[in-house]
Each structure stands twice: as C-alpha cells, then as structure tokens.
Amino acid sequence: MVQYNFKKITVVPNGKDFIDIILSRTQRQTPTVVHKGYAISRLRQFYMRKVKYTQQNFHEKLSTISDEFPCLDDIQSILWNLISKIAKDYVKLLKYGDLLCRCKSLKVAALGRMCTVIKRIGPSLAYLEQIRQHMARLPSIDPNTRTMLICGYPNVGKSSFMNKITRADVDVQPYAFTTKSLFVGHTDYKYLRYQVIDTPGILDRPFEDRNIIEMCSITALAHLRAAVLFFLDISGSCGYSISQQAALFHSIKSLFMNKPLIIVCNKTDLQPLDGISEADRKLVMEMKGEAMKTVIGVLLIMSTVTEDGVIAVKNAACERLLNQRVELKMKSKKINDCLNRFCVALPKPRDQKERPACIPQAVLETKAKQAAEKEKRKTEKDLEDENGGAGVYSASLRKNYILSNNEWKEDIMPEILDGHNVYDFIDPDILLRLEELEHEEELSPEEQEALAEIRKKKSLLIQQHRMKKSTAESWPVVPKKFDMDRKFLTERMGRQLSCLGLDPSLAINRARNKSRGRKRERSVDRRVGDDGDAMDIDDNQASKKFRLRSTSRSRSRSRPPSEVVPGEGLKDSAQKVKTIKLAKKSVLKRNKNARRGEADRVIPTLKPKHLFSGKRSIGKTQRQ
Structure with a gap:
C-alpha cells in the first residue's frame, strides 16, 4: 500500500490568514464579557485563559503542518519554543496583575508578540504552500x-x-x-x-x-x-x-x-x-x-x-x-522463520505397486461431450464472418425464443398476440369488400360538383387564414365604407346561401339583430291597444321588460354567486350558498395569521427581544 498521500496535505495559510484564524478562534471559543466589579483573581484567570488558549491553537496548527510535511521537525520545534516561552512569561506576569487595564494590556502584548513571530515566518509559510501544491500534483x-x-x-x-x-x-x-x-x-x-x-x-x-x-x-x-x-x-x-x-x-x-x-x-x-x-x-x-x-x-x-x-x-x-x-x-533471513512453520507430510510407499488417479468413465464421457459441443458451437462473431462481416450480417433476435414450434420464430406476423388468436381477426375477402363499399358510395355528377366546390371554398378559407396569421401584426383594417369588394354585406351572404339551396332570411335577420347597438328606450306607463284604447300595465312588469329590451344581446350578463352552474356538483342554490359560507369560514383563521396556504410557515414575532437586544451595563432596569 502507498505509505503517503501528498494530496491530503492541509492547505498552509499565509502569515496574515494564519493570525486571523487563530485570533478568531480564540475570540469565539473563550468568554468575551468582563466587568470592573469582578474580583482581581477572576480577571487574572480570564486573561490567562485567553493567552494559554491562543498558545495552544498556534501549537496545534503548527503541529499539523509539521506532521503532514516530511522532515519539518526542526522548523516546528523552533517556533513552538518561541511561542511557548512568550506564553509562559506573560502568564507569570498575569498572575500578579492588580488592575483590569493592566491585565488587558498584558494579554494584548502576549497575543501581539505571538503574531509577530508568525509574521516573521510568513515567507516560509508561503514557500511551504507552493511545495504542497507541487507535491499534490505528483502521482x-x-x-x-x-x-x-x-x-x-x-x-x-x-x-x-x-x-x-x-x-x-x-x-x-x-x-x-x-x-x-x-x-x-x-x-x-x-x-x-x-x-x-x-x-x-x-x-x-x-x-x-x-x-x-x-x-x-x-x-x-x-x-x-x-x-x-x-x-x-x-x-x-x-x-x-x-x-x-x-x-x-x-x-x-x-x-x-x-x-x-x-x-x-x-x-x-x-x-x-x-x-x-x-x-x-x-x-x-x-x-x-x-x-x-x-x-x-x-x-x-x-x-x-x-x-x-x-x-x-x-x-x-x-x-x-x-x-x-x-x-x-x-x-532473506525471514525465510527460516517461515520454513519452521511448514510441515510437509510425505507418505512412505507400502509396496512397489503404482496407483494412478482413477477417473470414472462417465465423467470422461461427459467432459468429452462438453468439449465437442464447445467446438461445434458458433458464436455471433463466427456467424458474422461467415455471412459477409459487419454491416452485412444482421443478428437474429428471435432465435432464442422459446415457442412450441421453432418454425414460428421467423414469422413476420405472430399467430398469438396479447392472448388472442390473430387469425380470428383476419378477413381474406377484405379487398373485395372494400371495392364493393367504394362502389356503393359513388356520388352523382351533381354531388361531385358540389363536393368539389366545397373543397375549393375550404382550401381558399385555409389559405386566407394562413395569410392573416402570418401577417397579423401588419394586416390593415379596412373600414366598411371603403370595402369596394363588398365581402361583408348581408346581400352577398344571401346570394351565396341561395346558390347552395338554403333560405338566407334567418341568417340575415340574425346578423342584423346582432349588429344593432344599444338604444335608449323611453319609459312608458301605458301601451296603446289595437282599438286605440289605453290599457294599464303593471309598472314593475313594464320596467323589467324595458330593462331587458335595453340590454344588448351581444353583452353577457353577470351571474349571481348563488346560481348553480352545470358541472359544479351542487344540487341547488341553497347548497351552493352554504358551501361558500363554509369555504370562507375555513380560510378565516389562515388569513388572520397572514398565511398564503396550509403549508405556509409563519413566524409571528419577527424580532424576538432575546436575539436583538444588546448587553446592558451594570445597573437596574427601572432606571430605563
């Protein structure tokens, strides 16, 4: 196994980063609050702890670098002796500190001298980092x-x-x-x-x-x-x-x-x-x-x-x-120790008779049969070489199918598909029946002309739609009075419908009624009959009828909330009103908490006092 791995060597920081890492760790891992009212022994312990902790951090970091790099014991020992001596001297002075400001000054001086030692070896640390990068690139x-x-x-x-x-x-x-x-x-x-x-x-x-x-x-x-x-x-x-x-x-x-x-x-x-x-x-x-x-x-x-x-x-x-x-x-000398542990037993022959190994005949026949089958068996590579090579020969993916009859493997259409017999769905006379069906559906000459006219009209409409769609942004809007081709007149629509054999009156009336704008109706209280006598009309019914007449047919009316729309799954208006009330009641609590939905996570107190209030000095809360 490899006894070293240069790629795992820790990155060596430069002098400034080294100091920042150690001082930041000291600040985070030791207490930070001290008061003038503390006893002098407590103040001494506070600052002695910081000095000793800083010295230990320097020692651990330098030890890590020296352990991972080969042959760096001399450098590490020199630095360790300097930093430990500084820490030892200032801890002695802190034991006899009599004031808070004096203890703090000694702590600052101790940390400053340690940082000065590290600053002096800044070029050496940079050199070690370059060596580490070079060693990490080695195989x-x-x-x-x-x-x-x-x-x-x-x-x-x-x-x-x-x-x-x-x-x-x-x-x-x-x-x-x-x-x-x-x-x-x-x-x-x-x-x-x-x-x-x-x-x-x-x-x-x-x-x-x-x-x-x-x-x-x-x-x-x-x-x-x-x-x-x-x-x-x-x-x-x-x-x-x-x-x-x-x-x-x-x-x-x-x-x-x-x-x-x-x-x-x-x-x-x-x-x-x-x-x-x-x-x-x-x-x-x-x-x-x-x-x-x-x-x-x-x-x-x-x-x-x-x-x-x-x-x-x-x-x-x-x-x-x-x-x-x-x-x-x-x-080597170790071979003797190994040979002493081995004991090889050699049995003594009891007679001069030879006893060769006995292998059953059945085993020999089985091995011979397997060897023959192995020689006879051809691989896909052999079949490819025999049938033209790559690009010519195509391997069959069906030859290993397990079917009742091996002849079915290469069938283009299977006989059984999804558990059904495919032959039951095949009609041998399907082409003849298709010809008979086409013969029955032959159109007369008049119907063929009408069909051709409809297809021509349909193709023209499709072309016009594609032209409008492709030039929708630059398509000009022509006022009706300048429409010289009269494409949009009801008379032209009536002529076209008459040519097709349809009554155009209903379509023309519907187009005229839709194009009519809203008109103001005079409010009347009486309607004149055929005989000229005035008939009294109920005011409510008259006003309702006139309101309906004054509303344009092209304008949609708003639907009341209680009206049941088909497809909502509600029985009547009362059930819909009840459903609306329950829905509003269910979201009331969520809206009160200012939540978007049931999965919304709300923190009602945005600024808790225990996280955003600062440390107070010595004194009572009452004076605030």
Whole structure:
C-alpha cells in the first residue's frame, strides 16, 4: 500500500490568514464579557485563559503542518519554543496583575508578540504552500509493490505500450516529449496487481544538461525497485538512430543494476529486426549482452500498432519481476522463520505397486461431450464472418425464443398476440369488400360538383387564414365604407346561401339583430291597444321588460354567486350558498395569521427581544 498521500496535505495559510484564524478562534471559543466589579483573581484567570488558549491553537496548527510535511521537525520545534516561552512569561506576569487595564494590556502584548513571530515566518509559510501544491500534483507511487518501469528515447512507443496493457489514458502524439511527467497505470498477471510507470523520454547528453522532465525519469530509475523495459525504435521513425539509442543505454546502464532488464525492439511493423543493417544489429546484440549481465535480462520484439508481441512483453516482464522478488525473499533471513512453520507430510510407499488417479468413465464421457459441443458451437462473431462481416450480417433476435414450434420464430406476423388468436381477426375477402363499399358510395355528377366546390371554398378559407396569421401584426383594417369588394354585406351572404339551396332570411335577420347597438328606450306607463284604447300595465312588469329590451344581446350578463352552474356538483342554490359560507369560514383563521396556504410557515414575532437586544451595563432596569 502507498505509505503517503501528498494530496491530503492541509492547505498552509499565509502569515496574515494564519493570525486571523487563530485570533478568531480564540475570540469565539473563550468568554468575551468582563466587568470592573469582578474580583482581581477572576480577571487574572480570564486573561490567562485567553493567552494559554491562543498558545495552544498556534501549537496545534503548527503541529499539523509539521506532521503532514516530511522532515519539518526542526522548523516546528523552533517556533513552538518561541511561542511557548512568550506564553509562559506573560502568564507569570498575569498572575500578579492588580488592575483590569493592566491585565488587558498584558494579554494584548502576549497575543501581539505571538503574531509577530508568525509574521516573521510568513515567507516560509508561503514557500511551504507552493511545495504542497507541487507535491499534490505528483502521482501516487507505491515503492514497495510490483512495479514495471518504461524508459527510452522520446517517441519510441512507451505511452502507446502503456495504453495497451493498462487502463491508463496517456496522451500519444507523433512528436517528442509528449509525456512530461510520470504516469501510473495498473495491470494484472496471475491474479496479482502490477504497477506500470510511464516515464518521459531521455536524451543522450551529460547529466548537468538534462532538464526537469528528463530528471523525472532518471530519479525513478535510481530510486524505484522495478523491472526496467528499455524501448528501442529500430525503424528510426522517432528521429533518433539505433546508435544514438545504444549510446543512451550505455550511459544509464549503471541505473539498471540488480533489476530485471528487458530490451524491447518496437515498431517492427515498419522495420523488422532482420532487416536492419549489420552495424545496427551488432549494437543491439551488445545491448542484449549487457542485459544478460544483470539479474534477469532478455531481448524481445513487438509492435504497438499491430499488437504483435505486446502481451508477450508484458508477461515476460511480470514473470521476471516475480521470480526476482521470490529469490530475494528466499535469500532473506525471514525465510527460516517461515520454513519452521511448514510441515510437509510425505507418505512412505507400502509396496512397489503404482496407483494412478482413477477417473470414472462417465465423467470422461461427459467432459468429452462438453468439449465437442464447445467446438461445434458458433458464436455471433463466427456467424458474422461467415455471412459477409459487419454491416452485412444482421443478428437474429428471435432465435432464442422459446415457442412450441421453432418454425414460428421467423414469422413476420405472430399467430398469438396479447392472448388472442390473430387469425380470428383476419378477413381474406377484405379487398373485395372494400371495392364493393367504394362502389356503393359513388356520388352523382351533381354531388361531385358540389363536393368539389366545397373543397375549393375550404382550401381558399385555409389559405386566407394562413395569410392573416402570418401577417397579423401588419394586416390593415379596412373600414366598411371603403370595402369596394363588398365581402361583408348581408346581400352577398344571401346570394351565396341561395346558390347552395338554403333560405338566407334567418341568417340575415340574425346578423342584423346582432349588429344593432344599444338604444335608449323611453319609459312608458301605458301601451296603446289595437282599438286605440289605453290599457294599464303593471309598472314593475313594464320596467323589467324595458330593462331587458335595453340590454344588448351581444353583452353577457353577470351571474349571481348563488346560481348553480352545470358541472359544479351542487344540487341547488341553497347548497351552493352554504358551501361558500363554509369555504370562507375555513380560510378565516389562515388569513388572520397572514398565511398564503396550509403549508405556509409563519413566524409571528419577527424580532424576538432575546436575539436583538444588546448587553446592558451594570445597573437596574427601572432606571430605563
């Protein structure tokens, strides 16, 4: 397991923020009210508590920083001694304080000197914060687990190989130094987890001239106990020749000591190993000889494009690393303690007769049958390859249906649907009956002309409506007296209705009555009969009739609240009046509390006195 995690290091505040955090915590966690009438011992304890609490907070914060950062014990001890000495001195002075103002001054002086010490180390705290941010960006590498380290010149295929064998997603580009830091991935081999580290490319130049990116690889090679995979680009497409890569190998071979070393010849799809020149082949063989001098060395070839040899390289590296770790454990002193705990029982043979393992014949036949079925069974991939490949072959989703008859699987129309027999709803003579129905519904020539006229009129109305809708904002309003086409005259409507064989009188009268405006009727008390004699009319009935006549037909009348509307679910007006009263009574309490609804949460007292009144000085309430 990883013994450290730099990402969990607490943020280091700067000097000002450090002081604000400590003083704010002291103010919140200690009492804040003190009076002149208190005894001097109580005043001393009050201010001594603040000084000691501030000192403890400084100590806890600095201890947290020193514990999370490696090798910071010296800095923490110096600061802790200074702050503890200041607190100790001022606590002694506070023990002999005789006045409130003097105790307060000593407290302020103690806290001020502590803050001054923190201000002096402000640049150091800022530096620690930068270190923390840089360490948080480092990958979490476990130095004790099984590790494979990939190194070599830039652009030789290291990141591509790591993407093939792990779930990591390292950026791969056709130019050098795409990988600028260490990348960590994980792979499995024989139920064990292996750690794979991809390093940036290294150039063959003096140690002093190497940059920070190259030093990441050098540091990993020097300090990690891992199996090293040195990559060679034998095609030369990386921009560096085999001789340059061999020179790099010889310059850093001291870092490969006591580590399994595997030389990987990559990009064999562009240039096979047999096709290189004799000089380059000699250089490769020399590198192989150097690799054989290490603990476990080997030369392998592969191509990340065609994936030839990728798994073989991974398995070889894992196997050699595992063997080396086992050998080291066998040579250690702990092996003797482990061997003492094992007891292997080897039974002595009682005679010279051989007793091979006996497997029943039925078991052998079952295994043979299963192996034959497994060989005969074809997967969807095999069927796809046999029937034209991807894009041509379409897998059948019905072949695994469990039906009474296997012939039903590929039927276009099922015989049973939703528990019903589909054949019962099929009429074989449906087309013939449709023709007979169309023949019966044939129209006469006059009816066809009328139907054509109606459809034409309907299409014109639809077009006019669409035009008005599209230009509704800019559509001009034409006064009736300027309507030269006379589209809206009742005579034109009468002519159209007469052409259709309808009586236009009722429609014309209805249009005229609707267009008539309101008129003021004279109030009369008497109506003249046919014989010329005056007849007395009841005043109430006359006035009611005249009011109804004076009301325009086009204006709607207001409905009284007690009138029952169809669909309300009420029996009569009395029941509706009672319902209205109950509804008003139910909301009366809610409205009194100024609530919007039943779920509204009301706080009637907006400013409670115990929260908004300040602290009083010494004195009685009566004098206010």
